[in-house]
Amino acid sequence: MQSLLRDAQGASAIEYGLIMGLITLVIVVAMQSVADETIGMWGNVNDKTSEAISSSG
Secondary structure (H helix, E strand, O other): HHHHHHHHHHHHHHHHHHHHHHHHHEEEEEEHHHHHHHHHHHHHHHHHHHHHHHHHO
């Protein structure tokens, strides 16, 4: 029983799991921000292209 209480491998695995979860969360939030910016950029390109086509015709 004493050796079970002194074993730190399980705690280390949990700590690494929590760190990886936090890193994953940061990556997902960053990718969402990039996706929003990209969608906005392509929306702007679409608007400008539509304006150029309708003003030339």
